Amino acid sequence: MPSTSFDIKKLVRPNILKLEPYRCARDDYSEGILLDANENSYGPAFQTTIVDDSIQGNYDAQNLHRYPDPLGREVKQRILKLRPGVPGIENVFLGVGSDEVIDLLVRITCQPGKDAMLITPPTYGMYKVVANINDVGVVRVPLTTDGGSFQLDVDATIEAAVGNPAIKIIWLCSPGNPTGTYLREADVRRILESAFSGLVVIDEAYVDFVEPSKGSSYARLVAEYPNVFVMQTMSKSFGLAGIRLGVGIGCADMVYYLNNAKAPYNVSTLSLDVAKQALSDGNVQKMLAVVGSLRQQRDQYLIPELRKLPHFGQILGGNDANFVLCRFVDSNGVASNEIAKGVYAEMAENRGCVVRYRGSDLGCAGCLRITVGTEEENRTVIATMRDLLSAIP
Ligand SMILES: Cc1ncc(COP(=O)(O)O)c(C=O)c1O
Structure with a gap:
């Protein structure tokens, strides 16, 4: 109710x-000779085809003066x-x-x-x-x-x-x-x-x-x-x-x-x-396929590999998104912000790998939030973390 x-x-x-x-006027009318909004009817002053790989094809920007x-x-x-x-x-x-x-x-x-x-x-x-x-x-x-x-x-x-x-x-x-x-x-x-x-x-x-x-x-x-x-x-x-x-x-x-x-x-x-x-219907299917690959990388690679790392403590949360929240612990098994922050900073500053430190969030002591990347990115992030964490007593 x-x-x-x-x-x-x-x-x-x-x-x-x-x-x-x-x-x-465009709330109600958008067709015909449009002289309502002080646009430039001559169009953009330059060649307006934008080639952009990120949208997979040529984008015909013919309406950008509107x-x-x-x-x-x-x-x-x-x-x-x-x-x-x-x-x-x-x-x-x-x-x-x-x-x-x-x-x-x-x-x-x-x-x-x-x-x-x-x-x-x-x-x-x-x-x-x-x-x-x-x-x-x-x-x-x-x-x-x-x-x-x-x-x-x-x-x-x-x-x-x-x-x-x-x-x-x-x-x-x-x-x-x-x-x-x-x-x-x-x-x-x-x-x-x-x-x-x-x-x-x-x-x-x-x-x-x-x-x-x-x-x-x-x-x-x-x-x-x-x-x-x-x-x-x-x-x-x-x-x-x-x-x-x-x-x-x-x-x-x-x-x-x-x-x-x-x-x-x-x-x-x-x-x-x-x-x-x-x-579009076709592109929503493509989105779902990519989501499927990311889920698979999350569940079958990133999470199992994180579990094997030195100082691994726990995976927190539901793993229902495109990231993993992972806790790191000291040699006594206690959540360690020092370790999490140290690894985070070293990765970002010297290893070209940026994840997110979340140790100050409530209930997230010792945590890093790692976005699921491409297969290659995930392999690199795990190898880098293994390297850094192995050096911590
Ligand atoms: C929970 C949540 N809401 C909203 C946003 C922001 O989304 P947008 O890119 O649409 O502004 C983010 C971005 O990280 C997010 O994590």
Whole structure:
């Protein structure tokens, strides 16, 4: 049963509810002689074919003198095919990476100096950065860290959120970063059905790496709950971090207010065109094949090889993403930030291999987060780590 305490008119800031958004003729008309937006009808002043191997072919940039579709409607249509159960394009928002979506969600719901958000550490660092930029408070309810499982402490999360009316957003991350853990559906539903009156955001940047037998995207929950907002990105499974395209999926009202608050043409034509190509049926199949190879490298090479390293302690988290969270221990078997940090710095500074030190995150003492790379990269990273760790007593 959806939460009865959610009322979007109470959640969204009064100035945003009243906002008269910037309107352009292109919201409604995009064909014919276009003399509405002070573009340059002569076109770009140089040869506009961009040859770019990263998008596998020639990109014909003939429309770059025109502003992009302010709502990216063609891309949204393809998102609907990718994520079954999302009712329509009015439920989909496009931002300049998920990072822009995070910022906009905070700006339209949280009053600076007054409101707050709830995060479940260890989690993605941008939620807190955006809170700090916007002068929004942060309440922490840690994930359960026993055994490195990193699941939600549902009771504590609900209690903290319901007990503090300043909290406007609960940030969940599934699979989590840096935990790699896909959150249990029953837990997510309990939070959505609780008496919390704010928005529950589920950041699914890594969702395509989850084994289908284990679970799927929570975007489908949008059809059931007005208070859920799911974020996805082209940066990970699609391998398109450079185009900066983030996707938000939520109730139509929330998407409406986000659209009103965003810059009119936030996502570029180049990004929209590449995303549209990436989301064709054939290219989604290619994405799934790459995801399959990365999962295989993760499960059949990286994790087994990490386990064999000197000072290996434990693999933490659920391994549901394209990275592995690995703990290193000292000669007494105690998690060692010194070892993890030392190996991290030596690898980056002298061995040309950059991984991420996560030892200061809650429940992640002694941990490095290692992204699954190509076969060759993974072999190099393991050999380098073996070399460095063998030299530590
Ligand atoms: C959990 C999570 N959310 C969002 C992002 C940012 O994604 P984007 O590239 O779409 O801004 C990242 C990037 O690492 C991430 O780990």
